Amino acid sequence: xxxxxxxxxxxxxxxxxxxxxxxxxxxxxxxxGPAQITSLxxxxxxxxxxxxxxxxxxxxxxxxxxxxVGLVAGMGLACAGAILxxxxxxxxxxxxxxxxxxxxxxxxxxxxxxxxxxQMLALPxxxxxxxxxxxxxVFGIATLLxxxxxxxxxxxxxxxxxxxxxxxxxxxxxxxxxxxxxFWLMGSLTRVEMFHFYLISxxxxxxxxxxxxxxxxxxxxxxxxxxAASLGVNVDKLRLILLALCAAVTATIVAYCGGIGxxxxxxxxxxxxxxxxxxxxxxxxxxxxxGCFLIWVDVIARSALSNVEIPIxxxxxxxxxxxxxxxxxxxxxxx
Amino acid sequence: xxQLLTLASVSWSVEKQTILNDISFTLGQxxxxxxxxxxxxxKTSLLKCLLNQTKNWQGTIKLKxxxxxxxxxHELAQTFAxxxxxxxxxxxxKVYDVVRMGLLPYKSLFASDTDLDxxxxxxxxxxxxxxxxxxxxxxxxxxxxxxxxxxAKALVQKAKILVLDEPTNHLDIFYQHQILQxxxxxxxxxxxxxxxxxxxxxxxxxxxxxxxxKLVSDKNVDKALNPETLSEVFGxxxxxxxxxxxxxxxxxxxxxxxxxxxxxxxxxxDVDESTEVQQ
Numbered sequence: 001x002x003x004x005x006x007x008x009x010x011x012x013x014x015x016x017x018x019x020x021x022x023x024x025x026x027x028x029x030x031x032x033g034p035a036q037i038t039s040l041x042x043x044x045x046x047x048x049x050x051x052x053x054x055x056x057x058x059x060x061x062x063x064x065x066x067x068x069v070g071l072v073a074g075m076g077l078a079c080a081g082a083i084l085x086x087x088x089x090x091x092x093x094x095x096x097x098x099x100x101x102x103x104x105x106x107x108x109x110x111x112x113x114x115x116x117x118x119q120m121l122a123l124p125x126x127x128x129x130x131x132x133x134x135x136x137x138v139f140g141i142a143t144l145l146x147x148x149x150x151x152x153x154x155x156x157x158x159x160x161x162x163x164x165x166x167x168x169x170x171x172x173x174x175x176x177x178x179x180x181x182x183f184w185l186m187g188s189l190t191r192v193e194m195f196h197f198y199l200i201s202x203x204x205x206x207x208x209x210x211x212x213x214x215x216x217x218x219x220x221x222x223x224x225x226x227x228a229a230s231l232g233v234n235v236d237k238l239r240l241i242l243l244a245l246c247a248a249v250t251a252t253i254v255a256y257c258g259g260i261g262x263x264x265x266x267x268x269x270x271x272x273x274x275x276x277x278x279x280x281x282x283x284x285x286x287x288x289x290x291g292c293f294l295i296w297v298d299v300i301a302r303s304a305l306s307n308v309e310i311p312i313x314x315x316x317x318x319x320x321x322x323x324x325x326x327x328x329x330x331x332x333x334x335x
Numbered sequence: 336x337x338q339l340l341t342l343a344s345v346s347w348s349v350e351k352q353t354i355l356n357d358i359s360f361t362l363g364q365x366x367x368x369x370x371x372x373x374x375x376x377x378k379t380s381l382l383k384c385l386l387n388q389t390k391n392w393q394g395t396i397k398l399k400x401x402x403x404x405x406x407x408x409h410e411l412a413q414t415f416a417x418x419x420x421x422x423x424x425x426x427x428x429k430v431y432d433v434v435r436m437g438l439l440p441y442k443s444l445f446a447s448d449t450d451l452d453x454x455x456x457x458x459x460x461x462x463x464x465x466x467x468x469x470x471x472x473x474x475x476x477x478x479x480x481x482x483x484x485x486x487a488k489a490l491v492q493k494a495k496i497l498v499l500d501e502p503t504n505h506l507d508i509f510y511q512h513q514i515l516q517x518x519x520x521x522x523x524x525x526x527x528x529x530x531x532x533x534x535x536x537x538x539x540x541x542x543x544x545x546x547x548x549k550l551v552s553d554k555n556v557d558k559a560l561n562p563e564t565l566s567e568v569f570g571x572x573x574x575x576x577x578x579x580x581x582x583x584x585x586x587x588x589x590x591x592x593x594x595x596x597x598x599x600x601x602x603x604x605d606v607d608e609s610t611e612v613q614q
């Protein structure tokens with residue numbers, strides 16, 4: 001396989017380990033939860049038939065969708081983060097710093113006001129549109145300012161603006177609506193189905209294929225716009241394509257899983273230490289580590305407290321904020 | 336000599352401010368051209384027009400008798416290689432990865448590196464004397480070494496014209512000569528902007544003097560170093576050594592550089608005072 005050459009050599013064992021870890025994570029994570037299910041039960045269910053109808057229901061409708069959605073959501077967020085950091089030349093870039101969570105929250109908030117109970121199925125769509133809306137505003141303002149370095153600061157400002165609108169609507173509105181909207185603000189894998197897995201995987205696949213196609217162009221950006229342009233790269237067009245891809249994949253994930261912050265910030269930094277900074281190994285590594293990371297954070301989310309699930313976004317944000325400070329400390333030390 | 340590149344009446348204005356004004360010159364195979372002039376003269380802007388990296392410039396630039404506007408970006412990248420390092424990379428890029436970027440204009444989407452590509456990268460690193468540093472981080476190299484890595488990238492790019500923007504900036508005198516000697520030894524066509532006039536004279540075959548967006552002179556090195564013109568352009572009194580009276584500090588005579596007379600500039604205040612005294 002053509003792609004394989006890129007991951008041979010010194011990094012080969014790293015990728016072999018990561019692949020093994022991912023497979024191990026998928027199988028093991030399915031055994032965690034309130035119902036006692038062993039890996040043997042899962043193997044039996046997948047290969048032939050489940051031993052009890054209860055196992056059948058729990059494994060196929062809860063555990064498998066949840067672990068698989070966790071895997072692809074982690075992959076998508078980590079890859080989007082890696083690309084954004086390269087494209088914006090900012091090591092602290094994360095898809096969620098572009099106001100996507102607050103955009104999704106606002107979309108969901110408005111939908112709870114407008115839609116009837118029967119139409120609530122359209123809530124993820126509203127969250128998706130809200131997320132896209134925030135991204136468009138952020139990119140629009142950054143383009144007007146003609147400075148991509150302002151992208152992150154614009155994201156923070158837009159985030160506050162959309163957040164305050166949501167809070168205002170929720171404060172005046174129906175108390176039950178708050179419960180529905182809080183899902184998008186905190187992030188959770190409790191409501192996922194196999195259909196979501198198919199949808200998110202399709203988006204992640206499109207993103208990965210595009211990145212593999214453009215990997216040399218993305219590498220060229222690492223030395224600066226001027227240098228990339230002299231190598232024949234249409235820098236503005238490339239940046240727009242990549243930002244749109246990141247926005248689309250993140251908005252799809254946020255529509256079904258809510259705001260799971262900091263995965264895109266943390267994972268690429270860890271992967272760069274393992275396999276280097278060029279696009280191909282970085283993206284393959286980020287996809288694998290991101291997938292594993294989210295699977296295990298979800299395991300913690302559902303088993304840390306005995307009677308209640310912790311929203312997954314709370315855990316990733318808690319870990320992420322410490323990581324964020326650590327990166328700043330490291331940058332300051334080396335700078 | 337075949338004309339590789341022809342510029343005819345190239346002008347460029349941004350928001351009614353003229354940056355380049357009616358510039359015409361030709362570049363032949365093997366020329367080493369230095370663009371000199373004060374800050375803001377339009378040296379880097381001229382390079383940007385050559386590489387077709389800006390829009391809205393007027394005039395014609397022909398590369399091998401074909402308008403450069405009709406070239407695709409990757410075709411231009413196969414002809415021109417830009418050696419410039421203004422902002423350091425934010426991540427820890429390895430030297431090998433930087434040189435590998437030179438393959439880009441020749442690769443289709445999804446294409447991977449072949450064994451031949453890897454050999455080419457190693458050969459380029461060898462030519463610039465950095466084959467042992469292939470796994471070092473680009474950021475940790477000295478300014479001179481970074482320039483050499485970028486030249487290796489240009490070699491992998493198989494460019495016909497090497498474009499250097501201030502290649503000797505921030506380098507000490509040893510590295511300044513090392514870089515320019517390397518560039519000259521490559522035996523390809525070179526166009527560079529350079530601040531140090533004496534260094535330019537030593538390594539270039541022709542000098543273009545720009546001032547306020549206009550081409551003031553386009554002459555061979557000896558004629559270009561005219562103290563009167565330089566004095567007018569740079570706004571400082573200029574004096575030129577007499578070539579016959581040159582004394583060398585080292586007994587070793589330079590073998591591959593031109594024998595030339597250096598130009599010197601003097602701070603204006605001293606001259607003003609001396610004129611006052613004379614009066």
